[in-house]
Amino acid sequence: MAAPTIPHPVRIPAKLYVALSGFMIVISIVSTLQTFPYGDGPDWPALTSSRDPRSGLHILNQRRLEVPAAFYKLLKGCTSILWCVLIPLQHNQALRQRFPAWHRRGGYLATGLSVELGLAGYWMVVRGWTTTHENFFHIHRMYGLSLPGFAWPTFDAALVPLGIFFYSSMVMTIATARRKQFEAHRRWAMIHSSWGYAIAVERALMLALYAAGWLLHALPPAIKHDLLRVPTDYDGKLQAELGALAWSLWIAGIIVTVWIYRQGSGAGIISAWRNSRSVASAKAA
Numbered sequence: 001m002a003a004p005t006i007p008h009p010v011r012i013p014a015k016l017y018v019a020l021s022g023f024m025i026v027i028s029i030v031s032t033l034q035t036f037p038y039g040d041g042p043d044w045p046a047l048t049s050s051r052d053p054r055s056g057l058h059i060l061n062q063r064r065l066e067v068p069a070a071f072y073k074l075l076k077g078c079t080s081i082l083w084c085v086l087i088p089l090q091h092n093q094a095l096r097q098r099f100p101a102w103h104r105r106g107g108y109l110a111t112g113l114s115v116e117l118g119l120a121g122y123w124m125v126v127r128g129w130t131t132t133h134e135n136f137f138h139i140h141r142m143y144g145l146s147l148p149g150f151a152w153p154t155f156d157a158a159l160v161p162l163g164i165f166f167y168s169s170m171v172m173t174i175a176t177a178r179r180k181q182f183e184a185h186r187r188w189a190m191i192h193s194s195w196g197y198a199i200a201v202e203r204a205l206m207l208a209l210y211a212a213g214w215l216l217h218a219l220p221p222a223i224k225h226d227l228l229r230v231p232t233d234y235d236g237k238l239q240a241e242l243g244a245l246a247w248s249l250w251i252a253g254i255i256v257t258v259w260i261y262r263q264g265s266g267a268g269i270i271s272a273w274r275n276s277r278s279v280a281s282a283k284a285a
């Protein structure tokens with residue numbers, strides 16, 4: 001049976017991938033150095049840092065206390081740099097057409113790195129090395145409200161859907177390549193890469209939050225304390241920043257979902273998924 005054609009050819013956001021890779025490489029180098037001269041201790045205004053409530057240290061400095069340096073530098077820092085270099089190259093059409101064998105090898109290397117980076121991240125969760133609420137099922141609330149947009153689950157909880165989308169799209173990327181469904185393969189590769197870049201989007205949001213924190217700090221006390229209720233006590237700051245860290249990962253997930261939908265068009269993604277299934281069942285029959 002011939003594979004049905006897929007409407008709406010996918011648009012690969014190549015320039016954005018290069019920009020996100022560049023940003024992520026800077027983040028990886030900074031985290032690998034494990035000495036961040038910013039954000040430790042009680043004096044920083046609320047939301048201008050991401051302090052771990054266990055120590056009051058900025059999360060990058062907190063990692064130095066707990067996570068074995070070799071693990072962090074090698075299995076997160078260096079491998080993420082390699083992933084960030086490989087992904088834009090894999091999506092480059094000219095390189096793909098000129099060096100198909102290298103594209104194939106690069107694909108296996110990139111997906112191997114995806115598996116490793118995710119597993120290393122989950123290992124950090126299992127060991128309690130992440131900065132998250134102690135109760136996995138806790139709901140963070142802004143102003144104590146339970147309304148959509150004001151309440152969200154923990155950082156570790158956000159890693160569950162992230163992993164599901166990241167790994168299922170990776171499996172589909174490999175499966176469609178092996179079946180030589182190249183249009184679908186491009187689409188799944190775009191989806192998988194975009195989920196990988198969720199980490200970069202999250203770190204960019206964190207920086208934007210720091211900027212917002214400094215802006216809030218510059219407001220008159222009547223507005224920032226009485227009206228907006230920005231915390232001034234140490235525990236209040238730590239709790240606000242713990243919630244902000246979780247918020248940034250959930251919002252990054254929403255941004256990536258919308259981005260994928262727009263790049264591939266929703267109809268295209270759904271029909272790509274249906275096509276892969278129908279071809280697979282036709283082969284099995």
Ligand code: HEM
Pocket residue numbers: 024027028031059063076077080083084114117118119120121122124125129130131159162163166167196197199203
């Ligand atoms: C299922 C996929 C992934 C999961 C579950 C995951 C999970 C994690 C976790 C839990 C951390 C520690 C965060 C913290 O210190 O608070 C982390 C850090 C990191 N991850 Fe991943 N990760 C995944 C994929 C990736 C990918 C694809 C990249 C590369 C683009 C990457 C790059 C990094 C880097 C550079 C760090 C250290 C710097 C930082 O925390 O900002 N990760 N990851």
